[in-house]
Amino acid sequence: MSEKMTEMDIETDDAKQSRRDFLRNVGIAGAAALVASPVSVEASVGSANPDAETTVAEMLQGHFVLMSDKDKKQAIERLEKRYTAKYGKKTTVSDAPAPEGVLFGYALNISKCIGCRRCVHACVQENNQSRSNPEIQWIQVMKIPKGNFSFSADNLNKGYPESSKFGDYGVQVGGNAYTPVGGLSTEEAQNYYPQDEMVPDKNFFYVPVQCQQCEKPPCVKACPVRATFRDPNGVVVIDYNWCIGCRMCQLACPYGARRFNWGEPNLPPEEMNPKTHYFGNRPRMRGVMEKCTFCLQRTREGRNPACLEACPVGARKFGNLLDPESDVRKILATKKVFRFKEHMSTYPKFFYFIG
Amino acid sequence: MTKILSFAIDFGSYAIKGGPTYKAWLLFLLSIIMIGSYTAYRQLTEGLILVGATDQIPMELFFANFIFTAHVAAAAILVVAPGYFYHRKDMKELAVIGEIIAMCFVATGITFILFHMGRPDRLWHMLPGMGYPNFPNSMLVYDTIVLNVYLYLNLAGISYILYKKYVDEFDSKALARWFTPVIYLAIVWGPLIHICTAFVLSSNARMGEWATAVLPFGFLAMAGASGPSLVVLLFLLIRKHTKVQISDSVIDLMTTIIGWSLGIILLVFASEYFTALYSNTEHAASLNYTMFGHNGLNQYIPWFWGVVGSIFAGFVAILIPNIRKSYDRWLPVVCVVIFMSILLEKPMMLVFPAFSPSPLGEYMEYHPTLIEYFNVLFTWALGFISLTLLIKGAVGILTGDVRYHKPLVSE
Numbered sequence: 129m130s131e132k133m134t135e136m137d138i139e140t141d142d143a144k145q146s147r148r149d150f151l152r153n154v155g156i157a158g159a160a161a162l163v164a165s166p167v168s169v170e171a172s173v174g175s176a177n178p179d180a181e182t183t184v185a186e187m188l189q190g191h192f193v194l195m196s197d198k199d200k201k202q203a204i205e206r207l208e209k210r211y212t213a214k215y216g217k218k219t220t221v222s223d224a225p226a227p228e229g230v231l232f233g234y235a236l237n238i239s240k241c242i243g244c245r246r247c248v249h250a251c252v253q254e255n256n257q258s259r260s261n262p263e264i265q266w267i268q269v270m271k272i273p274k275g276n277f278s279f280s281a282d283n284l285n286k287g288y289p290e291s292s293k294f295g296d297y298g299v300q301v302g303g304n305a306y307t308p309v310g311g312l313s314t315e316e317a318q319n320y321y322p323q324d325e326m327v328p329d330k331n332f333f334y335v336p337v338q339c340q341q342c343e344k345p346p347c348v349k350a351c352p353v354r355a356t357f358r359d360p361n362g363v364v365v366i367d368y369n370w371c372i373g374c375r376m377c378q379l380a381c382p383y384g385a386r387r388f389n390w391g392e393p394n395l396p397p398e399e400m401n402p403k404t405h406y407f408g409n410r411p412r413m414r415g416v417m418e419k420c421t422f423c424l425q426r427t428r429e430g431r432n433p434a435c436l437e438a439c440p441v442g443a444r445k446f447g448n449l450l451d452p453e454s455d456v457r458k459i460l461a462t463k464k465v466f467r468f469k470e471h472m473s474t475y476p477k478f479f480y481f482i483g
Numbered sequence: 484m485t486k487i488l489s490f491a492i493d494f495g496s497y498a499i500k501g502g503p504t505y506k507a508w509l510l511f512l513l514s515i516i517m518i519g520s521y522t523a524y525r526q527l528t529e530g531l532i533l534v535g536a537t538d539q540i541p542m543e544l545f546f547a548n549f550i551f552t553a554h555v556a557a558a559a560i561l562v563v564a565p566g567y568f569y570h571r572k573d574m575k576e577l578a579v580i581g582e583i584i585a586m587c588f589v590a591t592g593i594t595f596i597l598f599h600m601g602r603p604d605r606l607w608h609m610l611p612g613m614g615y616p617n618f619p620n621s622m623l624v625y626d627t628i629v630l631n632v633y634l635y636l637n638l639a640g641i642s643y644i645l646y647k648k649y650v651d652e653f654d655s656k657a658l659a660r661w662f663t664p665v666i667y668l669a670i671v672w673g674p675l676i677h678i679c680t681a682f683v684l685s686s687n688a689r690m691g692e693w694a695t696a697v698l699p700f701g702f703l704a705m706a707g708a709s710g711p712s713l714v715v716l717l718f719l720l721i722r723k724h725t726k727v728q729i730s731d732s733v734i735d736l737m738t739t740i741i742g743w744s745l746g747i748i749l750l751v752f753a754s755e756y757f758t759a760l761y762s763n764t765e766h767a768a769s770l771n772y773t774m775f776g777h778n779g780l781n782q783y784i785p786w787f788w789g790v791v792g793s794i795f796a797g798f799v800a801i802l803i804p805n806i807r808k809s810y811d812r813w814l815p816v817v818c819v820v821i822f823m824s825i826l827l828e829k830p831m832m833l834v835f836p837a838f839s840p841s842p843l844g845e846y847m848e849y850h851p852t853l854i855e856y857f858n859v860l861f862t863w864a865l866g867f868i869s870l871t872l873l874i875k876g877a878v879g880i881l882t883g884d885v886r887y888h889k890p891l892v893s894e
Contacts, residue, residue, distance in 0.1 A: 337843060352616060353608040370605070372606060380687050380688075391532030415531065
């Protein structure tokens with residue numbers, strides 16, 4: 129019975145595949161007819177460097193996960209050819225699959241973080257973000273004032289109501305303690321800073337925020353075309369070639385982790401990192417969403433994310449949550465750990481800890 | 484086939500006929516469309532970087548205006564429903580005008596969404612079969628479905644009625660068999676597009692000001708106020724300048740709907756603001772920002788109080804019989820004020836300030852760019868030019884000026 133079922137499944141899959149192929153071929157024929165003169169599918173729409181242009185075939189490609197292995201190979205080759213021509217260096221686009229039996233998790237020690245933002249810049253270098261207009265950074269470091277404000281006896285009789293039968297000391301609302309006390313409150317957080325700022329400032333502590341790789345990600349639910357989804361390692365990834373740029377995921381994200389390519393990304397060829405992954409750091413195009421992927425191109429090979437390697441104080445730890453011996457699991461077991469915006473019920477796999 | 488062709492030709496040639504004011508209006512809209520096609524081209528080739536949106540405020544004027552078009556489109560059923568549900572004879576003839584308004588505004592809304600998209604070339608990814616719609620999870624998929632169905636329902640209804648009247652085969656009994664169910668479906672579908680649009684917003688738990696259960700109610704009430712305001716203006720124009728009979732009772736029904744919709748809007752505002760402000764937790768932060776500003780960012784304060792004030796003033800004004808009955812003086816003024824204040828409520832109260840504070844506590848103001856303004860005007864001009872032409876043509880058919888004549892020489 130089960131064998132029969134699988135056979136039938138395969139059959140319907142094949143039927144679907146052929147229908148999709150058919151529709152795509154029709155689309156290609158239509159698009160090719162629009163482009164003047166006889167052109168092959170791989171031909172470009174015409175420019176100084178034809179290899180660097182997006183091909184019609186790339187425009188019509190399907191969702192990467194749903195592609196056949198042959199289509200995947202072709203899609204990767206197309207991209208490698210385009211990137212190599214555009215950036216003038218041999219670029220590889222990997223589609224290395226997610227390692228099995230792994231759930232990635234991240235832990236960040238906020239008592240160690242000194243706010244140097246080296247993680248921010250290492251991330252930009254590794255992940256091929258647009259450098260200017262729009263400048264895109266995936267990690268944002270919140271600078272939060274410590275709770276060392278002064279209380280004042282002068283304020284004891286301030287507040288609301290100022291004068292009542294109970295006295296003049298604001299029985300309902302007091303006059304002191306209005307400055308929020310540190311914690312992960314975003315209320316007084318400062319996210320922007322001068323380049324030459326001296327860190328750490330003793331009156332502040334620092335909380336870097338990046339994609340929290342939620343187990344229940346609201347962005348994935350909101351995406352109308354499944355361009356963003358959880359991969360088998362629990363990392364939320366985006367198929368940049370499938371994203372339609374509606375920004376519903378950005379609306380849904382409670383961490384402000386998603387970045388949109390408002391214009392054509394400006395990535396100088398000399399700064400481009402040619403070792404890329406399809407779902408990771410390959411150069412993006414205008415009008416699509418991008419965000420932290422825990423450096424998927426590295427972590428799928430067993431390496432650490434770039435932000436972790438750049439951290440000078442060892443505040444960042446990364447590992448397999450399924451492995452009790454991993455750094456992250458040990459931290460979860462022994463430290464005071466909490467999640468950012470727990471009330472949103474997104475269950476991040478990015479943990480903050482003290483100690 | 485020749486009948487259909489001559490229907491299109493007669494309809495079109497009647498639609499562009501008119502006095503100098505009418506011609507001037509059409510030319511005015513056309514000139515906006517001319518400028519707008521350049522700005523639209525710029526945006527399509529260079530991307531959304533030309534508009535004022537940022538990662539902090541990712542929704543632009545297009546999105547705000549889209550919500551408003553959904554208001555008016557949903558409300559157009561208020562012209563259709565009385566004729567079919569309550570068998571009001573004075574309104575049954577006018578149902579087709581309600582459907583034209585609905586269709587034009589849905590189409591305008593869809594155009595706004597095309598401007599909103601980062602990759603309009605990839606919209607086919609939402610088509611079942613070719614693409615992969617995230618059904619049943621994504622609210623945007625629902626919204627796309629209901630908007631498109633509403634568009635085609637109305638398109639079918641309008642073309643059927645007008646064509647049958649044109650060839651003089653309009654038989655209300657034969658009509659009832661299949662057409663009345665379509666109309667009933669369209670009437671039910673009207674609120675549906677609006678509730679879905681409200682859910683697109685309120686499904687975002689992190690948007691403190693949107694994630695409220697009263698949002699669909701507020702939207703429907705705003706639909707009930709803004710849509711009929713436009714309808715009243717159009718009906719007053721139509722009966723002044725054409726032979727179509729629109730009795731005072733029709734206008735009065737519309738003003739009643741506007742009045743009580745405004746009342747419900749005020750109640751929705753009151754319950755929203757009370758619930759947020761009594762406890763005044765972090766969820767009230769963006770409302771506080773809209774009402775009172777934050778550290779010198781005061782852009783939205785005058786808009787907030789202005790819009791709430793004019794909705795209140797409109798409510799009071801429309802309750803006064805002398806104003807309500809002043810068909811060629813005060814009523815149009817009140818209708819314009821209500822229409823404009825609900826149009827401006829969308830960006831300046833509902834959409835832009837709701838993004839402050841951002842998830843990381845940033846406060847910001849939104850500044851639309853010139854290209855964005857022109858693209859908004861372009862879309863509105865497209866909407867209004869199709870609305871004008873369709874209504875003009877429909878009026879010709881309703882009054883009997885446009886009728887099919889058998890060609891003298893048969894083939």
